[in-house]
Amino acid sequence: MAWFLGVDGGQTSTIAAIGDEVGRVVGKGVAGPCNHVSGPGGRERFLRALGESVRAALAQARLDPKHLRFTAACLGFSGGPDDKADLVREFLHAEVLKVTHDAEVALSGAMAGEPGVIVIAGTGSIAYGRAADGRTARAGGWGYLFGDEGGAFDLTRQALRAALRAEEGWGPPTGLRDRLLELTGARTANELLHRFYTTEFSRDQIAALSVIVDELARKGDRVAMEIIERAGQQLAELGLAVRQQLFARDELTRISGVGGVFHCALLREHFIRCVCAAPNTSYVEPQFEPALGALIEAYRLVGLRVLPRIEEPSVTGSAEGML
Amino acid sequence: MAWFLGVDGGQTSTIAAIGDEVGRVVGKGVAGPCNHVSGPGGRERFLRALGESVRAALAQARLDPKHLRFTAACLGFSGGPDDKADLVREFLHAEVLKVTHDAEVALSGAMAGEPGVIVIAGTGSIAYGRAADGRTARAGGWGYLFGDEGGAFDLTRQALRAALRAEEGWGPPTGLRDRLLELTGARTANELLHRFYTTEFSRDQIAALSVIVDELARKGDRVAMEIIERAGQQLAELGLAVRQQLFARDELTRISGVGGVFHCALLREHFIRCVCAAPNTSYVEPQFEPALGALIEAYRLVGLRVLPRIEEPSVTGSAEGML
The missing domain is CATH 3.30.420.40 (ATPase, nucleotide binding domain)
Structure with a gap:
């Protein structure tokens, strides 16, 4: 055997x-x-x-x-x-x-060994693809300092930014601030910002807080919904950037989303909509x-x-x- | 005495x-x-x-x-x-x-002790203001992980992102990539990205590389020009966010720009244009x-x-x- x-x-x-x-x-x-x-x-x-x-x-x-x-x-x-x-x-x-x-x-x-493109969104984000002739391409995956748009760390980053804007008085009100403070015990978004720069929170722990963006988006918080939609769009852009490298415009191409961030239904929905808006491009569920x-x-x-x-x-x- | x-x-x-x-x-x-x-x-x-x-x-x-x-x-x-x-x-x-x-x-x-708003753009960025009644407000200053748009570190970040996009084949060509590699001795933008995550470069050293964005913008590099213009706009937004906190819409308000980033003529010009587009708002040179x-x-x-x-x-x- x-x-x-x-x-x-x-x-x-x-x-x-x-x-x-x-x-x-x-x-x-x-x-x-x-x-x-x-x-x-x-x-x-x-x-x-x-x-x-x-x-x-x-x-x-x-x-x-x-x-x-x-x-x-x-x-x-x-x-x-x-x-x-x-x-x-x-x-x-x-x-x-x-x-x-x-x-x-x-x-x-995800593609069962066939050509296609995946977008991976965990703590960070990256897109990767392979054409029928074996050529591969990537987009993103630049880490928390220079990229990772649409990943979980970036979702928390956007949530904190929205909370800080609201706290400073120049952004729309959002439940994200209260929820961030509640989960971390911080008194202000600014205090939380400073704690995020210490070793108190690992990047994975900061990323894990991103569930509140999904939670508040589902409750109709406009700011949270916009963060989620933008993340879905940015992840789609990464996938389409790889598509553009490997596949002709008229070539049918499949794109999948993999990773914890895609458990967020609104993000996933927006990602699929943006991906499928590209010509000859379809979304497929990861197969394995x-x-x-x-x-x-x-x-x-x-x-x-x-x-x-x-x-x-x-x-x-x-x-x-x-x- | x-x-x-x-x-x-x-x-x-x-x-x-x-x-x-x-x-x-x-x-x-x-x-x-x-x-x-x-x-x-x-x-x-x-x-x-x-x-x-x-x-x-x-x-x-x-x-x-x-x-x-x-x-x-x-x-x-x-x-x-x-x-x-x-x-x-x-x-x-x-x-x-x-x-x-x-x-x-x-x-x-900058204001010779009078009311007004300053936007400070060095390695990072922050806006701060004071009204005639002594009230103060700030916007930004969230550091390299969560903010600092328009600061020198962020300018280099945007330059590297543009270089990476070009290298991965999904962004417009830009002289920023060659210049970054030349100044750092890196062979690829991706290699430089990884070195930026080590202790090899301090944040100030990374920020200092931002001069190439100005340099290439002056040579007409479209990507560099867009980075500079966006930075000028983001810095203006910070200043106007403070203005909104402290001054009535019909109240004449003065805004200044302070810090090394404003030495870039194109950025400064764009900042002034964006600031002065707001009603009853004028740009003034820092006085002291x-x-x-x-x-x-x-x-x-x-x-x-x-x-x-x-x-x-x-x-x-x-x-x-x-x-």
Whole structure:
């Protein structure tokens, strides 16, 4: 039997998926975040997260790690492959190995390996696409200081800016201010601004506060609605910027949105409307999660054109020990 | 004889000015930056900068520091007065003392103590104003993460964003990219982006690169011109936001622009155009530098309505030892 491995190593978690040669997903494993290879202890943390996720997938698949050699493996990491490829090679036995960035495996998953464009909006934002001839392009992904429009950190940034404008007396009133103060215990938006510059809040914690923009937009807060709509539009612009690089104007192109920010219904709706306003462009739901996108890539490394199938536990074995 | 002291303590330098009771500026002294009271050694650095600038002003005025007690002193510091007022009190002998933030003394200088609004655009940006009845208001000043539109750091940010868009293939071509790479030795805009996130460049160093936006705008680079014009407009909006807080629509209001960014002629021109498009609003040149603004405030503390006059050295004494 030939076994294939796909890994999505992100800033929140590491997910490994093992498939057989006809696409059955026989095991999945999850571990902690997989970033920060550099810095003290980074190498160990990276190998631990990777090891835990793969071992958990192997255990679920009832495969013996000792004698296993994957036919092909594809691993996608946030922060890119440069500082990780050698570490992965030491750790993993695979006849063919590809180490890439997380956007590529997310794209392969969303588009089931076909050409298209994804817009990823988590804490930050980036668009990535691949044409039928293999050409790829990206737009954005410039981080919290220089870009990341439409990502969760930027949503909170816009919420705080609106709160500050209201507090300074030159912006429309918005419930965002009270809600921000309530959630953080700050007395004023200005005090919160200063606390955001300290180490008290991580960027992820600031980003997590963005749920209030969705919450208030759903209650009809005009300022919150405008922030959400602008974010949807900016994310669509990123996707269309990649489309423009890779696809002819008259070529049918599919765009997907991936990441936590798209759980916001209003943003998603606005994103889809803006994307579909472009000629010959349609929105599609992501078809597979990024770890399965990595598995699709692993299949393609050896010329296999199969898609992952997650079957009921009763098909691949007993339910014991299954995730 | 009664002596008055004004100090402008900024992130780049500390300037002290001593005046007599009829407004003659008899001594001026300059020292290093005056911020960062907190942190190791901060207290000493603060007192050293303050001491050096005041002693230099006293030396020029040929006044003996030992027996001198100022009738009134006003000191404005970047970062505000909260952590500095007590330190100043320990150090300085003044019958009446006011410790405030740098925007207030800059406003007093620019407006010669009269009502009005200033927009300060250095590395960051902020607007501050005072009405005839003493009410004050501010807009912006939210720092590089959440605001500072139109400041020098933001100008470089916009230049890099334009360079990245051009490099990714979805923005118009601009000379900004080549110029940024030339000045920093980076091979790509993306490489420069990543280096900007390290400690290699301070925020002030990044801000200093903004001169290329002016340079290319003067050469007719459309992208650079648009960045400059948008910055001028955003700075005008900050000023008008303060105007709206303090002055009635039909009340004649004066707005000034202060700080290095206004040295850019195109930006300044656009700022003035936007400011003057508002009803009953005019642009005025800043009348005195911030240190003399602090001196004006010192006079006002004791009810004096005199304006500083810097006279020829021959009037206040011999030219020896003059700045």
